[in-house]
Amino acid sequence: MTVRGTLPAQTTTFIGRRAVLADTGALLRRARLVTLTGAGGAGKSRIAVETGRALARAEAFQHGVWRVRLGHLEDPAALARTVATELRIVDNSPEAGLGRLVESLYDKHLLLVLDDCDQVLEAVRHLVHHLVRDCEGLTLLVTSREPLGVYGEQVLRVPPLNEDDAVELYLDRAGAAPARDVVAALCQAVERVPLAIELLAALPADVVPAGTTPPAALDQVLEWVARQCTDEERRLWARLSVFPADFDLAAAEAVADAEVRKPLAALVSWSLVTTAPSAATGETRYRLPATVAAFGARLLTDDDEPLRRFALHYSEFVDEAARSWFSADEALWMARLWEEWPNVRAAVHHALRTPDLAAQGAAVTMNVQRARFTSFAGMLGQAWDLLAAAREVITEAPLRTSLLAHSAYMAQVRGDSAVAFPLMHEARALPRLPVTDVHLVLAEATHLFFVEGSPDCVPLYAHVVELCRQYASPGDTYITELMHTMATCFLLDAEAADKATTSLARQAEDNGVSWSHAWGLWHRGLYELLHGDPAQVHPPAVEALRIQLRLGDTWGAPFSLWLLACACAELGAFDRAARLLGAVRAQERISRISFGGMSPFHRVLDRADRTVRRSLGDDYQVITTLGADLRPDQAMAFALEPVPEAERRPAKPLLPGGLTRQEFTIAGLVAEGLTSKQIGARLYISPRTADRHVVNIRVKLGLPNRSALAAWHRTASGER
Numbered sequence: 197m198t199v200r201g202t203l204p205a206q207t208t209t210f211i212g213r214r215a216v217l218a219d220t221g222a223l224l225r226r227a228r229l230v231t232l233t234g235a236g237g238a239g240k241s242r243i244a245v246e247t248g249r250a251l252a253r254a255e256a257f258q259h260g261v262w263r264v265r266l267g268h269l270e271d272p273a274a275l276a277r278t279v280a281t282e283l284r285i286v287d288n289s290p291e292a293g294l295g296r297l298v299e300s301l302y303d304k305h306l307l308l309v310l311d312d313c314d315q316v317l318e319a320v321r322h323l324v325h326h327l328v329r330d331c332e333g334l335t336l337l338v339t340s341r342e343p344l345g346v347y348g349e350q351v352l353r354v355p356p357l358n359e360d361d362a363v364e365l366y367l368d369r370a371g372a373a374p375a376r377d378v379v380a381a382l383c384q385a386v387e388r389v390p391l392a393i394e395l396l397a398a399l400p401a402d403v404v405p406a407g408t409t410p411p412a413a414l415d416q417v418l419e420w421v422a423r424q425c426t427d428e429e430r431r432l433w434a435r436l437s438v439f440p441a442d443f444d445l446a447a448a449e450a451v452a453d454a455e456v457r458k459p460l461a462a463l464v465s466w467s468l469v470t471t472a473p474s475a476a477t478g479e480t481r482y483r484l485p486a487t488v489a490a491f492g493a494r495l496l497t498d499d500d501e502p503l504r505r506f507a508l509h510y511s512e513f514v515d516e517a518a519r520s521w522f523s524a525d526e527a528l529w530m531a532r533l534w535e536e537w538p539n540v541r542a543a544v545h546h547a548l549r550t551p552d553l554a555a556q557g558a559a560v561t562m563n564v565q566r567a568r569f570t571s572f573a574g575m576l577g578q579a580w581d582l583l584a585a586a587r588e589v590i591t592e593a594p595l596r597t598s599l600l601a602h603s604a605y606m607a608q609v610r611g612d613s614a615v616a617f618p619l620m621h622e623a624r625a626l627p628r629l630p631v632t633d634v635h636l637v638l639a640e641a642t643h644l645f646f647v648e649g650s651p652d653c654v655p656l657y658a659h660v661v662e663l664c665r666q667y668a669s670p671g672d673t674y675i676t677e678l679m680h681t682m683a684t685c686f687l688l689d690a691e692a693a694d695k696a697t698t699s700l701a702r703q704a705e706d707n708g709v710s711w712s713h714a715w716g717l718w719h720r721g722l723y724e725l726l727h728g729d730p731a732q733v734h735p736p737a738v739e740a741l742r743i744q745l746r747l748g749d750t751w752g753a754p755f756s757l758w759l760l761a762c763a764c765a766e767l768g769a770f771d772r773a774a775r776l777l778g779a780v781r782a783q784e785r786i787s788r789i790s791f792g793g794m795s796p797f798h799r800v801l802d803r804a805d806r807t808v809r810r811s812l813g814d815d816y817q818v819i820t821t822l823g824a825d826l827r828p829d830q831a832m833a834f835a836l837e838p839v840p841e842a843e844r845r846p847a848k849p850l851l852p853g854g855l856t857r858q859e860f861t862i863a864g865l866v867a868e869g870l871t872s873k874q875i876g877a878r879l880y881i882s883p884r885t886a887d888r889h890v891v892n893i894r895v896k897l898g899l900p901n902r903s904a905l906a907a908w909h910r911t912a913s914g915e916r
Contacts, residue, residue, distance in 0.1 A: 201260035201306075202282060203248050207472065209368055210246050212361025213239070219352055220247045224307070224335060227350040229328055231338040234354035236487040237391030237414045240339040243354060244309050247337065251307055257335070259306035267312035267486040268440030268538050270545065272319035277578050279310070279323070281537070286574030286750050286828075288788035290607075290615065293577055294323065298330045305333035312486050313340040321346055356388035365390060369397035369467070391487060392417045398467040399424065418491040421466065429459040430495055433468060433484075435502040437492030441538035442483040444474065450509035451502050476531035503546050504553065510536070510543035511556040518563040522671030524708045527747060533569040540564065544582055548589045558586040558595055562602045566672060568711070574750035574787070580606065593626040600626070601635035608642045611793025616643070634663045638676060645679070649795040651687040651885045654680065674703070674712055681719050686796035687885065689892050690727035690856045697723045714743035714752060721759050725800070727856050730766035737763065738836055745832055753832060754783040758791060758801065760835050765804035769839050770811040771819055777805055778823025779831035786828065852912035853897050860909075862889050866902050867909040 220243060223230045232240045248261040264282040269275065276293035285300045287293045301308075308327070313320040321344045327334055328348060338344060343351045357365060362383035367373050374382075386392035392414045399421065422430055435452050436443075448456050460482065463469040468488050474481045484492060496502065513536065521529040533540070540560065547557025561582040564570055570579035583603050590596045600623035607616035620639050628636060638660050644653035657680035664673040677700060684696040697719045704716030721737040724730060741756035743749075761776035780801070784790055791797040809816045826834065851860045858879075865875045872887040879886065890902065899905050 201248075201252055202262050202264075203245055203252065204263070205472070206249070207470075210242065211365045211368060212357055213243060213246070216243055216352070216354060217247055217250070220244075220337070221250065223350045223352060224251070224337065227348065228335045229324065229338070229344075229346060229349045230336070231340060231343050231349055231351050232354050233340060233343055233351055235341065235389070235414070236490075237389050237485075238354045238356070239390040240354050241311050242390070244311060244337050244339050248307060248309050257305055257307045259304045261307045261309065263309040263311055265311050265441075266316055266320070267314075267489075268542065269316050270440070270542065272316045274541075274578070274581065275316055275319045275323055277575075277581070279308075281573075281575055281578070283308075284574075286786050287578070288574060288576035288610065288751075290577065290580045290612075290788075294326060296577070297323075298326060301327065301331045301334055303333065304331070307335045307337060309337045309339075311339050313338055313344075314342075317342070317344070320344065357383075357390060357393070359383070359388065362388040362390075362393055366393050366397045369394050371398075371400070373397075386414070386417055389414050391485065394467045395421050398465060414487065415491065418488070421468070422491075422495065425462070425466075426459070428454075429462050432456055432459045433463060433488075433492045434495035434497075435492075436463075436469070436482070436484055437489045437496065438499070438502045438506045439484065439489075439539060440542045442472070442481040442535070443539060444477075444479060444481055447506075447509055447513075447539070448482065451505045453505060474535060476528060476535055481535070504550070506539075507543040507547040507550070507553055508556065510540050511547065511560050514540055514560045514563045514567065517569070518566040518671070519669045521567045521569075522669065522674060522707070522709055522712070526709055526711055529567065530569060530572055530748065533564070533567060534573060537575075541578070541582070545585070548585055554586075554589050555595060558590045558599060561586045562598065565602070565606065566669070568671070568751075571751040572747065572749050576606065576610075576751075576788070594629045597623050597626040597628040598635045601639045604639040605635065605642055608639065608646055610788055611646065611790030611797075613643070613647045613793060630663065630667055634660060634668055634672070637663065638679075641683075642679065645683045645687075645796065646794040649687065649799075649881075651683075651882055653683050654688060657683055670707075674707075674709075677703070678715055678719075682722070683796075685719060685722045685726055687881065689885075689889055690723075690859065691892065693723050693727050710743050710747055711749065711752070714740040714747075714749070714756075717743075718752075718756060718759060721763070725759065725763055725766065727858060730763050733759065733763035733766075734839055738838075741832065741835060750787065751789075754780070754787050754789050757783055757831065757835055758797065762800050762804040764839060765807050767839065768811075770808050772839060773804065773808045774812055774816055774819035775823035775826075776831075776835060777801075777808060778820035779826055779835070781820070782824045782826070782831065783828070853908075855893065855896070859889065859893050859896075862886065863893055863905055863909040864913070866890060867906040867913075869906075 220230065220232065232244055234240050245263060248263060251257060252261040262283050264279050269278055273292065276297050277287055280287040280293050280297050285297065287296045289296050310320060317340060324336055324338065324344060324346050327336065328346065343349060359380060363376060363379050366379045366383055373379055382396055383393055386396065395417055425433065432452050436448060438451060448460060460469065464471055468484065470483050470485065471480050517529050517533055544557045544560050547553040547560070565579050570576050583599065587599050587603065590599055600619045604616040604619035604623065607619065620643065623636050637656060641653045641656035641660060644650045644656065657676060660676045661673060661680060664676050681696040681700045685693040700719050701716040704712040717736040717740040721733040721740065724732040737756055737759045741753060744752040744756060757776060757780050761773055761780050764773035764776055791801050812819060823831070851857065855863065862875060865878060870878065872890065873883040875886040876883040894905055897905070897908060899908060
């Protein structure tokens with residue numbers, strides 16, 4: 197976690213509540229679990245936020261104050277993942293997120309505010325029990341209409357406002373107010389409940405004339421306010437209740453199926469809808485308070501149509517993101533997807549529950565990953581849950597074929613072939629169309645690459661690139677070109693690798709996409725590591741990592757860390773390499789990327805590890821442990837540091853004949869009398885690739901046969 201909390205900006209004055217704030221602060225100083233209870237509209241959420249804000253100003257918690265709104269959450273099973281997301285914890289695990297949450301928080305000193313827990317109260321009880329038990333530095337402040345009943349809980353019931361504060365709140369919120377004694381009577385009539393007072397204060401003075409007393413209960417106040425609304429405003433209020441989180445104007449118009457500016461402005465002016473600027477676009481976003489939304493849902497005459505429009509709107513939004521993110525607007529799309537994620541997730545679940553919308557819901561589950569959002573944000577666990585839900589519903593090909601293949605590919609790029617293989621096996625047996633063929637052939641090629649380490653994956657990736665150019669978006673096409681280049685670097689000769697990486701880098705320069713530029717640099721570093729000069733790896737790898745960190749790409753950064761660790765081992769900067777190797781192992785655990793499950797990566801990493809272990813001896817374990825203990829931000833900062841010249845070995849002299857290190861090694865094996873099959877076994881490449889290397893070396897040196905190559909190597913070795 198790199199930011200210090202998620203408390204909202206203060207948009208209205210906070211009035212009164214000195215005693216409640218003092219009591220809440222006092223309880224938090226002596227207890228690790230405090231629950232604020234009270235009826236809807238009593239001000240529990242605002243008190244929790246203001247308490248958190250005061251503690252954050254006082255720097256009472258080393259790792260900040262974090263608020264997680266849970267009023268929108270419908271699926272209790274998603275609770276731990278939702279909390280992890282709000283705390284910016286990378287959660288790529290296919291298992292439920294509680295373990296990852298505990299792992300990230302057990303040594304943190306922070307205040308976690310779980311707000312509006314009523315809808316998932318039982319799940320919150322379970323989560324809080326484990327967090328209090330396993331995370332000793334964690335303090336929790338919960339808001340709920342009833343206590344949790346968890347051991348160690350301190351409960352504070354939020355009372356109504358006192359009379360003076362109630363009047364002051366009304367006067368602060370009202371555009372024009374009646375006499376003070378009339379205001380006092382109005383506040384008393386609504387039992388001094390803050391939300392009811394704000395609703396009354398927001399109404400025009402002529403709607404609540406002096407001497408008129410509205411009904412007392414908050415629900416009755418809402419009914420009374422609803423009667424003052426026009427039919428158009430009531431209809432919009434009802435339809436906006438389907439949103440689980442904040443939303444923009446386009447979404448409101450899609451759900452309402454109408455121009456909404458005028459009635460929406462009225463609902464805002466009456467405090468039925470709150471506003472805040474979008475962190476992504478700067479435009480206004482809207483939210484219904486939970487109590488107002490619950491009442492609005494009761495006004496719906498037919499909840500199927502607005503929910504249907506809600507699901508279709510976010511299906512179109514994610515589809516556009518998948519088609520458009522690969523552009524100069526990539527950071528904007530990632531930010532927009534982040535703030536819309538609760539709505540997207542709810543739209544998927546509704547679509548999958550609705551038979552004639554299930555296909556759209558399944559498409560969204562694939563499109564969020566095609567837009568790279570869940571990879572960037574470290575939310576592959578949630579993406580995996582959505583794909584699993586879609587596979588439960590979609591039983592017919594070719595859509596099921598795509599879902600299975602897409603899921604298999606996701607597992608493969610984590611290095612989890614045990615999960616990927618049965619999904620691929622089922623997909624192979626199902627019918628498919630050319631567009632679904634893209635997903636399956638990509639998964640087949642990735643299996644050959646990561647599991648078998650076979651160069652046969654290279655032409656297969658080339659075939660997928662051609663399919664993508666016909667049936668997929670530019671972003672999808674670039675992903676397959678990236679995989680094709682990576683496989684070429686690992687499995688083919690230096691000439692092919694140089695050509696592929698140069699082409700990829702040229703594309704990155706032309707398309708203006710920072711994510712693409714980072715991977716172009718990464719591949720240039722990979723080429724130097726495998727075929728060129730390891731001393732040239734560090735500059736492009738560091739620049740790639742800088743871009744990934746700036747973009748918030750939690751998936752790409754571990755790959756750059758891997759590259760830098762291997763390069764430092766080759767350079768002879770063994771202490772630095774050992775720390776980075778330890779950091780790589782920590783990142784594997786955090787990001788759930790298994791380099792050990794991707795054979796080409798594993799071979800290079802294993803070679804680096806053996807080199808460093810041999811060189812450091814007994815110090816190896818100590819230094820790698822120091823690297824593994826670094827926080828992610830510390831590990832990345834260390835990786836970005838330049839490698840001091842004092843830590844490098846002297847540069848190796850150029851090899852005879854202008855050969856690369858690998859080519860000179862193969863020439864030596866020919867001189868030893870090894871066949872292409874034996875060379876392949878020694879170097880973990882196929883016999884065909886070994887034979888192609890031998891031919892390329894002979895052509896480069898102008899030699900007629902293997903015997904001449906063997907003689908040349910013996911002479912060249914003697915010269916050296």
